Amino acid sequence: MGIVRDAPRQYAWIALMWIRAALAYPASFWIMTVSSAIITGLDFVGIAIMFATVDTLGAFGLREIALLYGASGFALGLADMAIGSVEQIGQHVRTGSLDTMMTRPVPLLVQVCADKFALRRLGRISQSVIVFAWAGLPVDWTPARAAVALMMVVAGFGIFFSFFVAFSCIQFWTADASEFANAFTYGGNTMTQYPLTIFPRDVVVSLTFLLPVAFVNWYPCLFILGREDPFGMPSWFAFLSPVVAVGLLAVSALAWRTGVRHYTSTGS
Amino acid sequence: MLYVAVATRTFRRYSTYVGATVAGIFTNSVFGLIYSYAYSALWDQRPDAGGYDSIDAVTYVWLGQALLMTVATWGGGTTDDLAERIRTGDVAIDLYRPVGIMGWYLAGDLGRASYHLITRGVGPTILGYLLFDIRLPGGPVAAIGFLLSLVLAVVTSFAIRWLVACSTFWLLDQGGLRMMAGALALFFSGMALPLVIFPEPWRSIALALPWASYLQTPADIWLGKREGLDLLAALALQGVWIVILLGIGQVVLSAATRKVVVQGG
Numbered sequence: 134m135g136i137v138r139d140a141p142r143q144y145a146w147i148a149l150m151w152i153r154a155a156l157a158y159p160a161s162f163w164i165m166t167v168s169s170a171i172i173t174g175l176d177f178v179g180i181a182i183m184f185a186t187v188d189t190l191g192a193f194g195l196r197e198i199a200l201l202y203g204a205s206g207f208a209l210g211l212a213d214m215a216i217g218s219v220e221q222i223g224q225h226v227r228t229g230s231l232d233t234m235m236t237r238p239v240p241l242l243v244q245v246c247a248d249k250f251a252l253r254r255l256g257r258i259s260q261s262v263i264v265f266a267w268a269g270l271p272v273d274w275t276p277a278r279a280a281v282a283l284m285m286v287v288a289g290f291g292i293f294f295s296f297f298v299a300f301s302c303i304q305f306w307t308a309d310a311s312e313f314a315n316a317f318t319y320g321g322n323t324m325t326q327y328p329l330t331i332f333p334r335d336v337v338v339s340l341t342f343l344l345p346v347a348f349v350n351w352y353p354c355l356f357i358l359g360r361e362d363p364f365g366m367p368s369w370f371a372f373l374s375p376v377v378a379v380g381l382l383a384v385s386a387l388a389w390r391t392g393v394r395h396y397t398s399t400g401s
Numbered sequence: 402m403l404y405v406a407v408a409t410r411t412f413r414r415y416s417t418y419v420g421a422t423v424a425g426i427f428t429n430s431v432f433g434l435i436y437s438y439a440y441s442a443l444w445d446q447r448p449d450a451g452g453y454d455s456i457d458a459v460t461y462v463w464l465g466q467a468l469l470m471t472v473a474t475w476g477g478g479t480t481d482d483l484a485e486r487i488r489t490g491d492v493a494i495d496l497y498r499p500v501g502i503m504g505w506y507l508a509g510d511l512g513r514a515s516y517h518l519i520t521r522g523v524g525p526t527i528l529g530y531l532l533f534d535i536r537l538p539g540g541p542v543a544a545i546g547f548l549l550s551l552v553l554a555v556v557t558s559f560a561i562r563w564l565v566a567c568s569t570f571w572l573l574d575q576g577g578l579r580m581m582a583g584a585l586a587l588f589f590s591g592m593a594l595p596l597v598i599f600p601e602p603w604r605s606i607a608l609a610l611p612w613a614s615y616l617q618t619p620a621d622i623w624l625g626k627r628e629g630l631d632l633l634a635a636l637a638l639q640g641v642w643i644v645i646l647l648g649i650g651q652v653v654l655s656a657a658t659r660k661v662v663v664q665g666g
Contacts, residue, residue, distance in 0.1 A: 164577025172584040179593035185600045187446045190439075313424035316431040324435050331442035 147247035169256030191330035203265025208289025210258035223304035285353035291378030295385035305392035408512030426524035451597030463529030560646035590615035
């Protein structure tokens with residue numbers, strides 16, 4: 134139990150060290166933070182420009198899409214900042230620094246995730262929050278909707294968290310395949326930026342039951358917006374996100390353990 | 402001949418990362434799928450947006466995924482090596498070599514681009530062709546024009562990445578500018594959204610900027626939107642930007658070289 138209790142403190146220590154390191158080049162740090170906000174911001178400008186041509190996309194208006202976009206971007210941004218570094222696991226395998234980490238009295242996952250902690254990712258997070266706030270203005274907020282919104286953010290973070298860990302584990306086998314995880318993390322984010330009505334029914338079913346990324350924002354947002362599910366899924370799916378997140382976290386923990394057990398040093 | 406050797410070596414260097422290539426093709430294909438559905442939804446409602454039909458739009462998506470790494474839209478390539486060598490001071494050795502340093506890195510980058518075109522370019526294109534109704538070049542002129550335009554695209558992208566990497570001489574770290582440049586490139590290349598559906602005057606402005614060279618210009622040639630004299634004009638504009646950007650790159654390099662000598666590396 135001691136290990137579990139110490140983990141957040143150990144994580145914070147390593148993260149703080151990286152923040153100090155990043156601030157050693159302050160000009161570069163600020164340019165990166167602003168760039169990160171601009172990159173994701175332009176992403177939304179892209180969607181907004183679409184609306185110069187059409188009034189709705191998949192039967193959703195710009196504000197409604199902004200709500201989906203903000204919720205997903207915020208969840209991904211938090212996960213990316215907290216543990217996005219896990220993507221670099223292959224590099225640790227290649228250079229042998231994973232061996233060094235294993236000898237330290239700090240859990241391996243904590244070390245890998247806190248490594249190169251990037252505070253600049255606040256750029257994406259703040260941009261998503263702004264879009265979400267703008268989208269949330271016309272929503273008729275009830276206590277139930279606010280609760281679902283809060284739950285959505287926490288669960289979305291958990292879902293992307295487990296995607297980052299689980300799909301990075303493949304690098305224990307193929308050290309150079311870091312981009313594979315991107316298809317699910319950033320890809321999942323891009324997918325959920327749009328209303329799922331633009332996809333065929335089979336895709337939406339897969340995104341619900343197979344790779345449940347739809348629970349990051351789609352079902353909770355339908356509830357917040359007071360819309361019926363266009364694919365006829367039950368309305369209580371809106372409250373299922375935390376269950377999905379916990380389930381995925383368990384799967385990713387299993388993937389991580391399997392990966393670490395499989396790992397044999399490269400010897401380099 | 403030396404440049405060919407440099408290009409071949411870089412080609413081989415990139416080809417050692419098989420896992421990365423396969424993972425990259427997979428990721429590009431996933432994004433290709435997502436954008437295909439998003440664009441289809443848009444073109445369902447406005448079947449002639451930007452002068453494209455829905456087949457043009459989906460073709461454009463897959464071309465975008467194919468060219469993303471080839472043109473190094475996000476940044477990267479041999480200019481990242483340069484930035485690292487500037488930071489460590491190793492660049493001094495590059496400057497001693499009896500060949501133009503810019504030509505050396507450009508040759509390497511062309512080798513990298515060929516590798517990425519053959520793998521991460523062709524891979525998703527085949528998948529897109531199998532899954533969706535996508536358009537192939539109308540004839541030999543369009544095909545050759547596309548390839549020429551693609552070479553010019555890589556050189557344009559190299560020239561801009563070169564300038565970003567050279568900022569390391571002054572900033573000691575290219576990270577921030579590299580990200581900023583990547584964001585601009587992603588948006589103004591037409592990767593985020595085809596430039597042809599931008600509202601005026603943004604459309605005309607974006608089409609005149611060098612980033613249009615990365616994706617919009619080659620894609621329009623592939624789709625047969627630019628033919629005859631118009632095709633030549635498209636290539637000429639790409640050429641003009643290359644001359645300007647490489648020229649600035651040369652000036653920046655010589656200014657930086659003087660600085661390196663003063664610092665002693």
